[in-house]
Amino acid sequence: MKIVCSECGHEFESSNDMLMERPYKAQFIEVYYSCPGCGNDFRVCLPNAETKRLQKQISISEKAGNDTKKLKEKLKKELDRINGR
Structure with missing residues (x-):
């Protein structure tokens, strides 16, 4: 899927290996990816x-x-x- 970063305008293809996880508040793990152009993080979901x-x-x-x-x-x-x- 092609993504255009809303911060820097960089276009890139998303893939499952781009997804990262980190703790978010007490009960969630934030799933996100970072723009390879500027490093801005974009949340995918909060399982x-x-x-x-x-x-x-x-x-x-x-x-x-x-x-x-x-x-x-x-x-x-x-x-x-x-x-x-």
């Missing part, structure tokens, strides 16, 4: 313990061949709630 638990459940269920639709809906709802969407 919490509940979203990490759901992600683990989804992974286990997928490996077992079980339906994960309801778990994925719960995960999306929780991510939307904590990320203000």
Whole structure:
């Protein structure tokens, strides 16, 4: 996905290896990436313990061949709630 930095205008392609994590407040881990042009940080999301638990459940269920639709809906709802969407 092509991204244009809102700070310096640098254009770059995003990739999963660009994502970084750092503690944010007491209960969150901030997932973010930095612009390679200016170093400005951009938040991707703020997962919490509940979203990490759901992600683990989804992974286990997928490996077992079980339906994960309801778990994925719960995960999306929780991510939307904590990320203000």
